[in-house]
Amino acid sequence: MTTVFPEVEVEPLRGGATLRWGVIGPGEIANDFTATLHAHSDQRVVAVGSRSPERAAAFAARHGVPGVHGSYEALVADPTVDVVYVASPHPQHLEHALLAIAAGKHVLVEKPMTTSAADTRTLATAARQAGVFAMEALWTRYLPGTTVVARLLADGVLGDVHLVTVDVGWPHEPDPTDRMFDPAAGGGALLDAGVYGHWFARFATGAPVTSRTTGVVSDRGVDLQSVTVSTADGGAQSVVTTSMTAWTPGLAVIAGSRATVRWTDHFVFPASFALHRGRDVDHWADPSGLHGREGLVWQAAALARYVADGHTESPLHTLDDSIGLATSLDAARAALEPGPGPAAPGVSGHVTSTP
Numbered sequence: 001m002t003t004v005f006p007e008v009e010v011e012p013l014r015g016g017a018t019l020r021w022g023v024i025g026p027g028e029i030a031n032d033f034t035a036t037l038h039a040h041s042d043q044r045v046v047a048v049g050s051r052s053p054e055r056a057a058a059f060a061a062r063h064g065v066p067g068v069h070g071s072y073e074a075l076v077a078d079p080t081v082d083v084v085y086v087a088s089p090h091p092q093h094l095e096h097a098l099l100a101i102a103a104g105k106h107v108l109v110e111k112p113m114t115t116s117a118a119d120t121r122t123l124a125t126a127a128r129q130a131g132v133f134a135m136e137a138l139w140t141r142y143l144p145g146t147t148v149v150a151r152l153l154a155d156g157v158l159g160d161v162h163l164v165t166v167d168v169g170w171p172h173e174p175d176p177t178d179r180m181f182d183p184a185a186g187g188g189a190l191l192d193a194g195v196y197g198h199w200f201a202r203f204a205t206g207a208p209v210t211s212r213t214t215g216v217v218s219d220r221g222v223d224l225q226s227v228t229v230s231t232a233d234g235g236a237q238s239v240v241t242t243s244m245t246a247w248t249p250g251l252a253v254i255a256g257s258r259a260t261v262r263w264t265d266h267f268v269f270p271a272s273f274a275l276h277r278g279r280d281v282d283h284w285a286d287p288s289g290l291h292g293r294e295g296l297v298w299q300a301a302a303l304a305r306y307v308a309d310g311h312t313e314s315p316l317h318t319l320d321d322s323i324g325l326a327t328s329l330d331a332a333r334a335a336l337e338p339g340p341g342p343a344a345p346g347v348s349g350h351v352t353s354t355p
């Protein structure tokens, strides 16, 4: 049997709606985001704000950005900016998003939107009250392959989803000065790569109604590795594995009563997957030619379309979805917190002496 796969449902990167972007926090991801917008789309970064005028100027020179601001306050006040991309570390997302929202700007906030469900709710409320567009940069949701799988799910091609397995982990060299190992800097695998795995489980099964997490925690209290087993309304189960001490291949699987989707390369990035029906296998490959973080561009094109159409949230990942995702991450992290007395098996984390 040969499957006729649904069409991808993405906003065109050229010739569609456009916005003028301002960047807060010109670090690693802001660099990759700006590079792919300029190389592959009509979206334009028109201004950058840094805590340091020199870093803002260096970023602007690298990417041909005309607006250079030595403070985030000046960036959000720039009248040439329509939408602010918040690319600071996650503990700073709330403050910087609120700054942009208060200035009347739309916001795209890097993942995780904030470091807790309570803060994500605060951000969502502020955006809704201001009437501006706000979206978590869950860019994987906007990739061509993800839109095809979303259509397969919506059309019932997989039947009833029963089981989802997903892993996502990248190793970080033990380094006490690295923000990944610092609890005050939002360290830990769950708030980093784990965001993708917990989002994916919700994407495939809906929100969990019960969850158990076990894992390994550093002696400073950041989660180094964890496994979360959840059951969603209707009974679908998911297993989400995340790590910052080991690389995992990111080969997600959605198993249904009629068919199973199995990613054949890392699901976070522009990827290929296989659709299995018993022994029959059909393959779908990303036709875009974009790789890795070049895929950050689709979320920007989608956001420009949503704003042009008068939306204030992404229909594919709403603010309530961001609050729900943050709730899952809160629960997983809380389960790993060392409590008084001996750890209950399968609930608390094992503490290791890694930095």
Ligand SMILES: NC(=O)c1ccc[n+]([C@@H]2O[C@H](COP(=O)([O-])OP(=O)(O)OC[C@H]3O[C@@H](n4cnc5c(N)ncnc54)[C@H](OP(=O)(O)O)[C@@H]3O)[C@@H](O)[C@H]2O)c1
Pocket: 024, 025, 026, 027, 028, 029, 030, 049, 050, 051, 052, 055, 056, 087, 088, 089, 090, 092, 110, 111, 112, 137, 139, 191, 192, 293
């Ligand atoms: N979507 C993805 O694939 C992806 C990949 C990597 C990271 N991320 C997310 O993007 C965010 C930024 O990560 P990154 O790797 O780009 O970080 P980064 O390289 O450290 O850059 C963050 C920038 O934020 C600014 N900043 C503001 N307050 C800061 C503070 N208190 N400490 C440090 N920097 C501060 C700094 O710029 P100035 O001081 O010059 O203003 C810094 O360059 C994180 O939330 C992360 O989860 C997403």
